[in-house]
Amino acid sequence: MQIVETINIAKDSLFVNKIRSALTMIGIIIGVGAVILLVSIGEGARREIYKELGELGSNILIVVPGKTSKEGGMHMGTSVVRKITYEEARFVEKRAKNIIHAVPVIVGTSWIKYKGKSRDTYIVGVTEPYFDIRNLKIEVGRGINASDVDSRQKVCVLGRTVKKEVIGDANPLGAVVSIGDAKYRVIGIMAPKGMALGFDIDDVVFIPTTSAMELFDTDRLFNITVKVRNAELIDEAKKEIKGVLIRRHANKEDFTILSQDEMIAVMGKILNIMTAVLAGIAAISLVVGGIGIMNIMLVSVKERTKEIGIRKAVGAKNRDILLQFLVESVILSVIGGLGGIVFGITLSVGLHYFFDFLPTHITWWSVVIAFLFSGMIGVFFGVYPARKAALYDPIVALRYE
């Protein structure tokens, strides 16, 4: 029998059970939609992170404590590895010829209070060049300067969100806020930066690194953010920094110096794993959808036992019956797959539309793979019921009521 006829027969029988067919497809629609959506979230995050890292500039190096193999993940924050200290950052800046600045950065969280209002926020200890290196703009007042750092001034620059939530409409400059146990004078307000990857990057307070050391009672740095003279000198600068630090660390390389490219590579690896995990989870729902198809096809084969007998009596071969039911399950899964593409793209676009801090990016390969996978599921979960139908004895099937 020609495949066109087979498709027509399948179409007819699916159409007779419209609601059942539609419900069966929902499993596949959700599965394919989920694959496309979750991959688009992973891909959106990748692009956002690449963009952020790209803005860092190619002449920036970040020195973090701990030895990170480039294949593995990156160490964040403090841990049992040997710390990098404020003094070491200063020493690097003094000794390395190829670098312009080495900013010792400390990150922590603390409450900030002002006239009965308070907020738990990120406190970042920095030195003067940090704002320039990270391309952060001061909108009102001034940033942290060298003398603030040298004399451990209790001054702070507020991110936009903190200013709004804690100070409100009052004039912020000169206001005295409490951070931890100490009083800090507000000297500047950051220009708004918005959201990135679901984080509010305006929810931050900058203070001098030296003051942060007192606040958190530590000289352990989060990182040293280094600006190299120019991008060509990156490798030279890395060698220099390594040389300086390794001597102070008893000849052990228990720190990692990352360039922009390396950070992108490391993040890329992490994001690949994340995307694969997300897609894998979504694929499970596709498999569940496939089991739904198999279930319905088994019911359908049973219900149509007599029809199978009739078709065999008038000359259908086992192969014709097998194909008829297989085509039916493939049609279910392929139409479900197409619906899932529409569903996934709609969700992905809608998600970004309603939550603009959640970037999504639809990749054509995820659409193609999800669709092909749904077709394969139609075949895989359709074969068993179809084979069962094909092997019915015509006489037994004809007698079935």
Added chain:
Amino acid sequence: MVILDDIRKSYILPGRVVEVLKGISLEIKKGEFLSIMGPSGSGKSTLLNLIGCLDRPTSGKYLLDGIDINTLSDNDLAEIRNKKIGFVFQNFNLIPRLSAVKNIVLPLLYSGIPSEERNKRAFELLQKVSLSHRANHLPSELSGGEQQRVSIARALINNPSLILADEPTGNLDSKTGHEIMDIFKSIHKEGASIIMVTHEKSISEHAERIITIKDGVCFSGCY
């Protein structure tokens, strides 16, 4: 065209073997109209299904148009059912979700006949069984007699040489039954061989030869 030689059929049930046909030998000539009679459970349907290549005998030889059925594969048997044989059943056996026309063209789907040709033949046959006005009705919208006429049209559509009917009037009142028999007689006149199972004497008398089966053996009319 049909030669049966010592055909036996038994079913293996848990714990016992049921011997349904106990050695039937019979020859049916081309163009013959034969009816098979016998009490219920005597093995008439079993015999008809064997002749129709829906089933295989446990032992014995069956030649159809000179071909030994025992040597054929399931696919070959399907092809024979499609090309050489037309079935008419007591309970019509139409596919309920398909219209009359779609039921009638069913055998042609499995012999690769293009759709215009299929529909042309179907409408000719609908005319022949006087059902042109019911072409697009579902079986559930047709009377018993009309359904049986649709199934006769289906049996005829691939121009088979052998028509097998298993109690074709069993579900019909006697007036409708005899109308159906008129159709069978005109088919017979056009040259088809017909084998019909029935237990109604008046129906069997439409045939040229009557054989009687009792308890799996031929009681009369077998030669």
